[in-house]
Amino acid sequence: MSPIQHPQINLLHGVARPTLWRRLRPGRHPAKWLRSGLVALVLLAAALWMVYADILVELVQDWENDPNNSHGFLVPLVSAYLIWERQHQLAQIPLRPSNWGVIILGMGLVALLLGGIGAELFIQRMSLVIVLIGLVILLLGWRFFKALAFPVGFLALSVPLPAIVLNQIALPLQLFAAQVAERTLFFLSIPVYREGNIIHLAATTLEVAEACSGIRSLVSLIVMAMVFGYFVHRGLLSRTLLVLSAIPIAVVANAGRVAGTGILAHFYGVQAAQGFYHTFSGWLVFVVALAMLVVESMALRWAERWLRARKSHAA
Secondary structure, eight states: OOOOOOOOOOTTSTTHHHHHHHHTOTTTOHHHHHHHHHHHHHHHHHHHHHHHHHHHHHHHHHHHHOGGGGGGGHHHHHHHHHHHHTHHHHHTSOOOOOTHHHHHHHHHHHHHHHHHHTTOHHHHHHHHHHHHHHHHHHHTOHHHHHHHHHHHHHGGGGSOOOHHHHHHHHHHHHHHHHHHHHHHHHHTTOOEEEETTEEEESSOEEEOOGGGSSHHHHHHHHHHHHHHHHHHOOSHHHHHHHHHHHHHHHHHHHHHHHHHHHHHHHHHOGGGGSTHHHHHHHHHHHHHHHHHHHHHHHHHHHHHHHHHHHHHHHO
């Protein structure tokens, strides 16, 4: 009787992991690949939740309680849709895990540790994005990361800016809006005097508070510009121009809102500039700014087609 030959399993061999991935490809063992993928995904999600549970709960609370961060609810949904939208492209990419992901994963965990020591929420929250990037590279490879770079990186927009940075941005916006309102009212022969972000009218005084700085519409418009540019434009230059132009569009639109508030307060009293008008004007200004962004996008697309036609004609 010949001895039973047991197959040797070398889990430490350099080619073991790629071979395993090849065996689990959907084309060969779809059921086994699906079960393994779901189990790994559940375990990975559970591990991330154990590490980031408190941080994520506080993040969602910030989205809910701070209107400046309310766009955070939209960001993960957009990222998930972008991943789902390219599922057929991802299915064609071979899985080639890279050990470089360990380094990036370690950087994310170090950022989490340092953020916890320094009680800095922004660093702790951003560390999750770094950890996700490291996991994608470690488990799936660089080509997968290239395909998922925008959806994963887009998650960074859901993290609120530190208060010290937000204040440095909001104050100049408040002053700019007050200056534009002052000059607009002066041009319309309305008596006006400005002290910083305080606008004095004949019958009342208006303050351009932080809530009126336009930071909320600015962040929301930048997010919309990034999504719109991704779906509508192909070139990096057009996408970049669209995102960058969202900044002056949002700032100028908000300054116009403040000027309109001053005009109403002068002719109809301060009550006309509060309540319903204050809320409605915010939405109206954002819609106008979004419309300006769409018009610019149409102009950029026309320029892209004109450049392509010119190149083809020259060739």
